[in-house]
Amino acid sequence: MKIVDIRATTVAVPLEAPLRHSNGAHWGRFVRTIVEVETDNGLVGLGEMGGGGESAAAAFRGMLDYLAGHDPFQLEALHFKIANPTASLYNNRTQLLAALEFACLDLVGQHLGVPVYDLLGGKIRESVPFASYLFFRYQGEAVPEVRTPDQLVEQARALKKAHGFTVHKLKGGVFPPDYELECYRALAAAFPGDRLRYDPNAVLSMAEGLRFGKAIEGFDNDYLEDPVLGLEGLRLIRERVNVPLATNTVVVNFEQLAANVLRRGADVVLLDTTFWGGIRPCVKAAAVCETFQLGVAVHSSGELGIQLATMLHLGAVLPNLTYAADAHYHHLVDDIIQGGKLAYRDGRIAVPDGPGLGVRLDRQRLERYAELYRELGGYPYDRDPGRPGWYAQVPNERFADPEAGP
Known part of the structure; x- marks a missing residue:
């Protein structure tokens, strides 16, 4: 061949x-x-x-x-x-x-x-658990905007009802940290017994990251993901906050993984089959994480059904996958694979059993x-259509005013 x-x-x-x-x-x-x-x-x-x-x-x-x-x-x-x-x-x-x-x-x-999965050692689970991925969003054709704590809770409630999620991840860094803390607290109050995650994509200052981390210590957190920039920044937060720290940004290759083992800043590594260069490097990285007692999760980078299948095969074979995977998938209206979108059931997606990845193009x-x-063409990922001329800074000093809208 x-x-x-x-x-x-x-x-x-x-x-x-x-x-x-x-x-x-x-x-x-x-x-x-x-x-x-x-x-x-x-x-x-x-x-x-x-x-x-x-x-x-x-x-x-x-x-x-x-x-x-x-x-x-x-x-x-x-x-x-x-x-x-x-x-x-x-x-x-x-x-x-x-x-x-x-x-x-x-x-x-x-x-x-x-x-x-049989090429990777054989599956040890039939399906992979996923977290809801909650976003502040603009209004769509069939869904309302999400800006307030009540709207965020309603988004999570609708996703839980539709797909069975019991882990909820808030993508933050859009509004001021204190306002997003109010939203996070609303999620904790609305879903007792469910687990939570917060990811502001590393745009908080050290003071903001410490304040947010200390404020959520009493919640049922999976982890606090990339609150500040860099592995050293994570280490400083980790020393002072009693919440596991996670990253998908500063541990994306083996040299960085070695640095995190020697001088730990992240407790959980989110493996991405694209960022790491394939499924097999992620399997190798997971073995290193298991050796040094680092947690492992599966990261989402906005995938369609083909890359989602790679995430499912990865999740099927990892014995130390103890966290629900991330996925933007439920925000999509369709897919390019035969049969359309893969289905969630009880917060999980079944691992495809067909030959190869088990999905084919429609x-x-x-x-x-x-x-x-x-x-339509592409779009600038680092621009917000509701804030013309805006651009991100790190730390992000130009948060939008939640009361005034975008």
């Missing part, structure tokens, strides 16, 4: 509403690049990467010069062919590598007639959302 072609298609898949975050917003859609790797036996493996456009398509087309004739079974060689660590200062291809690794694992699984959906991308 040898690679003969690599194709990339950028799509824009609608969200229920624009979602706000500390750096800007998701402008009512996710822009993703769908990758198809074809082999000489007629199989097609699927991958996915965030962002897109002609530059992404050209990057993947360029990978064919490196990978034409490559055997998808040779996954270690794949890494060194296109993302040699010694060249990373000049040519960081980690996310390209991840999408291609997804596709190669999909190909190997299809070729052997087994799910990807060609009509793919073309529909490729056309939507051609119509």
Whole structure:
């Protein structure tokens, strides 16, 4: 089995509403690049990467010069062919590598007639638990805005009723920390017995991070995620706050993981199959975390069904996955895979059992959302459509006034 072609298609898949975050917003859609790797036996493996456009398509087309004739079974060689660590200062291809690794694992699984989880040691759970991902948001066509504590609680209540979530994560950094603390307290009061998380994307000052962390010590917290910038900042918060600290921003490779082991700032590492360069690096990282008693969770980077499948196969095989995974998935209105969106049941999503990743492209959906991308294009992730001219600072000194709106 040898690679003969690599194709990339950028799509824009609608969200229920624009979602706000500390750096800007998701402008009512996710822009993703769908990758198809074809082999000489007629199989097609699927991958996915965030962002897109002609530059992404050209990057993947360029990978064919490196990978034409490559055997998808040779996954270690794949890494060194296109993302040699010694060249990373000049040519960081980690996310390209991840999408291609997804596709190669999909190909190997299809070729052997087994799910990807069997290539990773076999599943130890049939489904993966997920947290609700709560956002302050603008009004959508069918959903109201979320700005006040009551609106946030109603969002969480609706998601819990629809999908069965018992863990709730608030994406913060949009409003002043004291106001978001009021919102967090409202969630704790509304859902006794459920667990909570808060993630302001590292835009709080040290004083704000300490004040927020101390204020939530009595709640049923999973963790406080990236309250301040940098591993050293997390370490200083961790020394003073009795809440586990988590990160998805400053431990995204093995060198950073080693630094966190030697001088711990984060208690929990959120593994992202894209940021780490594939599923297999995440499995390796999880083993290191298990050795040094670091917690492990699965991070969400705005995935569609292909990358979600990689998260599910990862979650299926990790013995030390003791936290519910993150996913933006329930904010999407559709997907590009056959059958549409994968379903939640009791706060969990079943691990696909078909060969490879266990998901296949719906060609009509793919073309529909490729056309939507051609119509709308991309958007600046680091800008907020409700605050023209605004840009994020760290620490974020230009929070919006919750009483005045955007």
